[in-house]
Amino acid sequence: MGSRTGMIVAAVCWWCCLVFSREAAAADPSFGDNFEITGAEDHVKTSADGQTWYLYLDNKTGVGFQTKQRYLFGWFSMNLKLAGNDSAGVVTAYYMCSDVDAAPERDELDFEFLGNRTGEPYIIQTNVYRSGVGGREMRHSLWVDPTADFHSYSILWNPKQIVFFVDKVPIREYRNSDKPNTFFPIMKPMYVFSSIWNADDWATRGGLEKTDWTKAPFISSYRDFTADACSWGAARPARGLRLGGAEPRHLRLLQRPRAIPLAVGGVRAPDNQLVRPPAHRRHAAAAVHRRSMMCGQDRIGPPIVRLRFLLDRIGHRVTL
Numbered sequence: 545m546g547s548r549t550g551m552i553v554a555a556v557c558w559w560c561c562l563v564f565s566r567e568a569a570a571a572d573p574s575f576g577d578n579f580e581i582t583g584a585e586d587h588v589k590t591s592a593d594g595q596t597w598y599l600y601l602d603n604k605t606g607v608g609f610q611t612k613q614r615y616l617f618g619w620f621s622m623n624l625k626l627a628g629n630d631s632a633g634v635v636t637a638y639y640m641c642s643d644v645d646a647a648p649e650r651d652e653l654d655f656e657f658l659g660n661r662t663g664e665p666y667i668i669q670t671n672v673y674r675s676g677v678g679g680r681e682m683r684h685s686l687w688v689d690p691t692a693d694f695h696s697y698s699i700l701w702n703p704k705q706i707v708f709f710v711d712k713v714p715i716r717e718y719r720n721s722d723k724p725n726t727f728f729p730i731m732k733p734m735y736v737f738s739s740i741w742n743a744d745d746w747a748t749r750g751g752l753e754k755t756d757w758t759k760a761p762f763i764s765s766y767r768d769f770t771a772d773a774c775s776w777g778a779a780r781p782a783r784g785l786r787l788g789g790a791e792p793r794h795l796r797l798l799q800r801p802r803a804i805p806l807a808v809g810g811v812r813a814p815d816n817q818l819v820r821p822p823a824h825r826r827h828a829a830a831a832v833h834r835r836s837m838m839c840g841q842d843r844i845g846p847p848i849v850r851l852r853f854l855l856d857r858i859g860h861r862v863t864l
Contacts, residue, residue: 574593574594574595575590575594575595575596575597575766575767575769576590576594578611578612578613578769578771579597579609579610579611579612579769580609580610580611580612581607581608581609582607582608582609582610582644582737582739583605583606583607583608583739584604584605584607585607587599587600587601587602587605587606587607587761588600588607588609591767595767595768596765596766596767597609597765597766597767598763598764598765598766599636599738599739599740599763599764599765599766600740600761600762600763601627601634601740601741601742601760601761601762601763602757602760602761602762603742603757603760606739606740606741606742607739607740608637608737608738608739608740608741609737609738609739610644610735610736610737611735611736611737611771613735613771613775613776614642614733614734614735614775614776614777615640615733615734615735615736615771615773615774615775615776616732616733616734616773616774616776617701617702617703617773617774618700618701618702618771618772618773618774619698619699619700619770619771619772619773620640620698620699620701620736620770620771620772620773621696621697621698621699621709621768621769621770622638622696622697622698622736622738622766622767622768622769622770623694623695623696623697623766623767623768624636624638624657624690624694624695624696624697624738624764624765624766625690625691625692625693625694625695625764625765626657626659626666626690626691626764627659627691627740627762627763627764628691628692629662629691629759630661630662630756630759631659631660631666631691631759631762632659632660632661632744632747632748632753632754632755632756633659633742633743633744633747633748633753633754633755633756634659634740634741634742634743634744634747634755634762635656635657635658635659635740635741635742635743635747636656636657636659636738636739636740636764637654637655637656637657637737637738637739637740637741638655638657638697638737638738639652639653639654639655639656639736639737639738640652640653640699640701640734640735640736640737641653641673641734641735641737642729642732642733642734642735644735647676648676649675649676650673650675650676650732651673651674651675651729651731651732651734652671652672652673652678652729652734653671653672653673653699653701653706653729653734654669654670654671654672654673655668655669655670655697655699655708656668656669656670656671657669657690658743658747658748659747659748659762660748660753661748661753665685665686666686666690666691667683667684667685667686668683668684668685668686668710668715669681669682669683669684670682670684670708670715670716672706672718672727672728672729673729674726674727674728674729675726677726677727680718680727682716684710684715684716686710688710688711694765694767694768695710695711696709696710696711696712696768697709697710698710698712701729703720703730704719704720705717705718705719705720706718706719706728706729733776733777736769736771738764738766740762740763740764742755
């Protein structure tokens with residue numbers, strides 16, 4: 545009886561997730577339907593149709609936003625246009641985190657965009673945290689100008705791997721092990737965040753290049769958020785941030801002691817789980833994108849295969 549009940553519950557959960565995902569995609573929600581501002585609301589502008597948000601950084605404060613929902617596994621994508629001109633010292637962060645504050649036991653997946661002097665390229669820094677332990681930074685050079693137009697930045701997160709994408713091209717793969725470990729985030733659902741803030745103590749040339757406030761405000765732009773994933777639990781309202789004075793904790797989330805940065809294109813990580821995808825995989829980026837996970841299982845395959853995966857996850861070993 546218990547096994548049959550479990551099968552029914554799993555089937556209902558799977559079906560609801562699939563239906564709600566399709567409804568969300570068809571509804572074409574505004575940006576504000578998915579996100580809440582976490583900071584100075586006067587530092588956020590919205591396009592007339594509500595589909596694009598602009599975050600402003602000046603010498604008073606930065607600002608950020610977070611999703612109203614948490615997610616456990618999936619494909620998360622955002623189109624960003626980064627602050628242009630002389631942006632040394634400015635960091636735009638697009639990331640996932642299990643906590644709304646810099647909790648010591650948080651799990652986290654990071655895109656950090658490190659500003660630079662005019663004419664010098666932006667650097668992307670990716671990182672993975674498990675239970676508050678990071679130190680897995682990797683820096684990447686871009687083949688496009690991220691300030692000239694919108695480009696997509698995506699995270700594929702499932703129990704087997706975490707893959708970071710730029711314009712659907714994988715730039716980093718971080719793999720799980722088939723054994724219990726302490727380096728791969730797998731248990732905690734996460735919110736999606738973004739913020740723009742001043743980090744001129746470390747961001748550009750190790751802090752040698754300081755933010756030129758005569759170029760302010762610095763503006764990062766966002767649109768076309770996609771979460772091909774299942775939400776986890778009830779939505780939780782964002783916490784407000786203090787204005788003025790010291791940088792708010794929410795914007796300090798990524799301002800932490802850094803490990804020695806890896807060389808651009810490096811492949812080493814402390815746990816030796818960092819893998820740079822081979823060049824030929826870039827030509828299969830579209831196929832990789834389609835392998836995003838729905839509630840932790842591969843969406844490729846018929847529904848009965850996905851249902852079997854769900855039943856296995858909740859402990860019901862059955863033959864379907």
